[in-house]
Amino acid sequence: MFDIFFVQQLVNGLSVGFIYALMAIGFTLIFGVLNVVNFAHGEVYMIGSFAGLMSITAFAPPLFVVILVALAFGALAGFGLERIAFRPFRRFRDEASLKSKAVREATLLSSLAISIIVRELAEKIFGSNMQAIPQEYLLLTPVQIGPLTFANGQFLIFGLSIAMLGGLQWLLKRTRIGLAIRAVANNPMGASYVGINTERTIIATFIIGSTLGAVAGLVVGLYQGAIFPAMGFAPGVKAFVAMVMGGLSSIGGAVVCALILGVSEAVTTSFFAQGWGDLVAYVFLVITLVFFPTGLFGGGRERV
Amino acid sequence: MRRNIAVGILLLLVFVALPGLLSAVGGGYWFRVTTTIGVFAILTMSANLVTGTTGLMSLGHAGFYGIGAYTAALLATKLHWPFLLTLPAAGLVTAAFGILLALPTTRLIGIHFAVATLGLGEIIHLTLLNWVGFTRGPMGISAIPGISLEGLFPASDIGHYYAVAIIAVASALVLGRLTHSYYGNALRAVREDDQCAAAMGLDVVRLKIQSFGFACFFAGVAGALWAHTTGYISPADFRFSESILVLAMIVVGGLGSLPGAVLGAVILLILPEVLRPIGDYRMVVVGAVMFLCILFLPRGLLGETPVLAILRRQFGLAWDRTKHLGWRQ
Numbered sequence: 001m002f003d004i005f006f007v008q009q010l011v012n013g014l015s016v017g018f019i020y021a022l023m024a025i026g027f028t029l030i031f032g033v034l035n036v037v038n039f040a041h042g043e044v045y046m047i048g049s050f051a052g053l054m055s056i057t058a059f060a061p062p063l064f065v066v067i068l069v070a071l072a073f074g075a076l077a078g079f080g081l082e083r084i085a086f087r088p089f090r091r092f093r094d095e096a097s098l099k100s101k102a103v104r105e106a107t108l109l110s111s112l113a114i115s116i117i118v119r120e121l122a123e124k125i126f127g128s129n130m131q132a133i134p135q136e137y138l139l140l141t142p143v144q145i146g147p148l149t150f151a152n153g154q155f156l157i158f159g160l161s162i163a164m165l166g167g168l169q170w171l172l173k174r175t176r177i178g179l180a181i182r183a184v185a186n187n188p189m190g191a192s193y194v195g196i197n198t199e200r201t202i203i204a205t206f207i208i209g210s211t212l213g214a215v216a217g218l219v220v221g222l223y224q225g226a227i228f229p230a231m232g233f234a235p236g237v238k239a240f241v242a243m244v245m246g247g248l249s250s251i252g253g254a255v256v257c258a259l260i261l262g263v264s265e266a267v268t269t270s271f272f273a274q275g276w277g278d279l280v281a282y283v284f285l286v287i288t289l290v291f292f293p294t295g296l297f298g299g300g301r302e303r304v
Numbered sequence: 305m306r307r308n309i310a311v312g313i314l315l316l317l318v319f320v321a322l323p324g325l326l327s328a329v330g331g332g333y334w335f336r337v338t339t340t341i342g343v344f345a346i347l348t349m350s351a352n353l354v355t356g357t358t359g360l361m362s363l364g365h366a367g368f369y370g371i372g373a374y375t376a377a378l379l380a381t382k383l384h385w386p387f388l389l390t391l392p393a394a395g396l397v398t399a400a401f402g403i404l405l406a407l408p409t410t411r412l413i414g415i416h417f418a419v420a421t422l423g424l425g426e427i428i429h430l431t432l433l434n435w436v437g438f439t440r441g442p443m444g445i446s447a448i449p450g451i452s453l454e455g456l457f458p459a460s461d462i463g464h465y466y467a468v469a470i471i472a473v474a475s476a477l478v479l480g481r482l483t484h485s486y487y488g489n490a491l492r493a494v495r496e497d498d499q500c501a502a503a504m505g506l507d508v509v510r511l512k513i514q515s516f517g518f519a520c521f522f523a524g525v526a527g528a529l530w531a532h533t534t535g536y537i538s539p540a541d542f543r544f545s546e547s548i549l550v551l552a553m554i555v556v557g558g559l560g561s562l563p564g565a566v567l568g569a570v571i572l573l574i575l576p577e578v579l580r581p582i583g584d585y586r587m588v589v590v591g592a593v594m595f596l597c598i599l600f601l602p603r604g605l606l607g608e609t610p611v612l613a614i615l616r617r618q619f620g621l622a623w624d625r626t627k628h629l630g631w632r633q
Contacts, residue, residue: 089598089599105361106602108415108418109555109598110598110599112548112551112594113552113598114591114595115591116591116594117588117591120585120587120588120591124585124588241419244419279427279431283423285419286409286420289409290409290420293411293412293416
């Protein structure tokens with residue numbers, strides 16, 4: 001009944017979907033806490049994969065260490081991003097500023113500006129072409145299971161995503177910092193009244209979200225063999241789409257929608273030309289926004 | 305009297321001083337730069353109407369600009385229409401697309417609308433890129449005829465300059481009357497609090513759709529000018545990064561301020577040219593200028609409020625009921 005080729009496409013789509021999910025979680029966490037969109041998330045993804053690649057070409061460490069390097073750089077990028085692009089704009093607290101359109105959307109634009117600067121500087125330093133990746137680190141060793149062929153990178157993506165999603169759930173539900181993050185997301189003013197350090201919580205959120213993004217970037221770069229400065233844009237937009245489809249502040253919804261996006265893209269590309277596959281995400285986005293403005297899994301947000 | 309002098313000086317600058325200066329330095333290259341600035345000035349003024357005045361953040365403006373450019377280019381190369389027909393045709397087709405797409409999406413507010421326009425812009429870009437049979441895909445359309453009038457003047461750099469300048473001034477006039485009138489006040493009311501505006505009896509959704517349609521018309525006109533002055537267009541000219549560039553220009557100039565939009569276009573296009581000797585840091589400069597502006601001048605170089613005050617004082621725009629200006633007198 002099912003074509004083997006079709007099942008293969010589904011599996012490939014799922015692994016792409018997990019990548020979108022890892023990025024979408026970062027978006028969703030930051031949106032949930034600060035209620036702003038972080039347009040520089042795709043650049044964190046790019047920084048993660050470049051940091052991994054630099055460590056590979058410099059020391060050739062085992063893959064595990066490379067992932068740790070990407071984690072560290074992701075955390076650093078998240079911290080820097082919050083300090084530069086988000087923190088300066090929390091000084092506008094007076095009524096007139098909060099009502100002014102220009103100030104309300106300032107963080108959105110500032111993260112956009114930072115993402116432009118980082119991407120263009122990376123292009124200046126590394127050139128805009130794809131980087132050469134040492135052969136032994138490419139995660140493309142074929143693994144045959146029955147009639148299906150997997151790449152070992154797909155196992156890594158599945159395993160890593162599930163581990164990180166589980167870890168995130170544990171972090172949010174079982175630890176003190178997770179409790180603080182959920183409190184600030186729910187009501188920042190109330191959280192600061194009960195003695196939660198909101199500044200530190202916001203930084204923690206950025207660091208957690210950015211490490212997820214950076215690891216996703218590294219694994220995808222090695223799996224697809226494509227590391228270049230503008231690599232963050234397309235998955236960033238798709239993760240964003242997944243977040244909106246999932247209902248903006250629902251992590252579970254974002255993950256499910258990311259998987260749906262990945263699979264439907266893979267299915268589309270198996271029927272049409274490669275270029276049309278990208279269209280799926282945007283068509284889904286517009287359809288969701290028009291017909292389900294609160295997202296497929298959104299709670300009762302009052303107005304959108 | 306004072307207003308006539310101010311307008312006269314501006315018109316002299318655009319139509320006599322600037323082309324004279326450029327001819328004197330003998331710059332075909334600088335004519336190209338100023339023509340680009342003119343096209344982007346129309347584009348930013350139109351984006352400012354929807355993003356600044358009506359408060360609907362549009363992240364897909366380059367898509368509509370692209371529809372205008374492709375309409376003009378295809379009409380001119382396939383059907384051999386003259387420029388005087390392709391220009392309004394491009395504007396009307398783009399406005400039709402804009403209104404069609406605005407009907408469902410303008411019901412969204414805030415970030416949801418921004419995301420929807422981002423999606424629409426990318427859909428337009430990917431369609432231009434992949435529909436090879438109609439748009440020739442990534443190869444683009446070349447050999448688009450320049451702007452010329454039969455028997456009056458042939459296509460030349462200075463001819464292009466004057467065509468763009470005349471249309472830019474006309475667009476500024478129309479958009480200025482639109483934003484600095486009772487109608488513009490209604491749009492600003494929608495931006496500041498749409499529920500309150502609806503409670504005061506404004507048809508909020510209709511106003512949003514109208515302003516989106518007007519903005520798309522002028523974006524289409526800018527696209528047609530771009531197609532005819534460069535002679536070659538490809539989908540790469542109408543990517544998301546162009547939408548961001550336009551947005552950066554408006555933010556630098558001041559959201560909601562019409563002169564600010566023009567100033568932003570001038571600054572962000574002149575800076576990379578001036579900085580060319582130190583290397584091609586075009587987009588880095590754009591990002592840095594945008595970031596610094598948001599940080600230190602969150603209301604832009606020419607903020608909306610002072611500009612409105614000046615325009616009211618200098619031109620008495622729409623504050624005189626007896627002159628039958630504006631909306632629902």
